[in-house]
Amino acid sequence: MNNETNHEDLIKAAMGSYGLKQEVARLHKENMKVVEGASSPVIRMMRPMMRIAASLLILIIAGSVYFYFNSTSEQLFDDAFISYSPVTTRGENADRSIDSRTTLFNRAYEYLQKQELDSSIAILQRIRNDAGAGSIAENADYYLALAYLRNHQAAKALTIFKKIAGDVDHPYYKEVSSWLLWKVRFLAWKQE
């Protein structure tokens, strides 16, 4: 009898606990509809996507901040700079005018290396404006763009880089990637 009474108390307690669980479960369902914004399956489905989008956005923002502070004239110049081996054209049959243009170009290149940018730019502009400069003028295109870039004149550099990128026959065509153009464009925007 004692055992039975004991069980009866247990059963009462168990039913109390069970009833409470049932009631909480019922109210849970009702409340989840409210909490989840009328339990819209679209919103639920969107939540992981929104999380991914938020992560991507953070990455993009972090990348942009990093890119913004690392996009400098110096950095882009170093990235795009290509060593040039000065050419000597002196010889018995050498054309004097070509020889002088090559010498000029070599000098401009030396100025560029020494960061005497105004001098380098002045010479490279002269070569480019010289109708008979031929392939030297094409070299001057690229190095003038580099000189502008280093001289904090990204907009001018961009104009020349765009010209090279639009000419598949240009000897520096392959050096001007879309990525380089994008970076120079960004720098020009930053310098405005």
Place this chain on the structure above:
Amino acid sequence: MPLIPDYSDEALLREIRTGTQLDRPLNFMYSRFFRPLAQHIEQNNGNSQDAEDIFQETILTFIELVKQDKFRGESSVKTFLFSVNRNIWMNELKKRGRLSRHYANFAIGQDNSDPTVEKFISKREARRQVMEFIQQLGPTCEEILLSFYYEKLSMAEILSRLKYQNEQVVRNRKAKCMKTLEQKLAADPQTARTFKEALQYE
């Protein structure tokens, strides 16, 4: 959409202890605490379904403890719910074999719950077994016993809800359900022990 009342801790505890309806306190707790607690689960190896299940269990645990005057009010309701939520989730992760040392250290470091609560949470499995045992009685017994012992309805009220001829038939049916349960428990001392373990908190 239900009207969400605003409660102070005292008012919330009072309504849970003395109120007959849990709707309003639960509406309040879901609107106030679900998001931050769910976020904790989702940030610690759980998915949204885990977050819902653990929150439901947290609320159930809280209400049972309050109704039995086991919540001592040494911390705020919010702090207490966070602690219970964390404890239940740690137990669940342990059960799934996915408890990381990092989370265990964090949960233990954060924990300020008292031993009664820890003991209650540790009996989750035993309580689950009791619930399953009751479900095995079938829907009729379940409804009669719940109406009588949980909702505290009179035989006349139960009669109006269930379609029996008269109160005596309901009484007989209830006695039969109780006898079945008694017999089952008498025949299975282990289950009886599980009942005791699950339902005695101190």
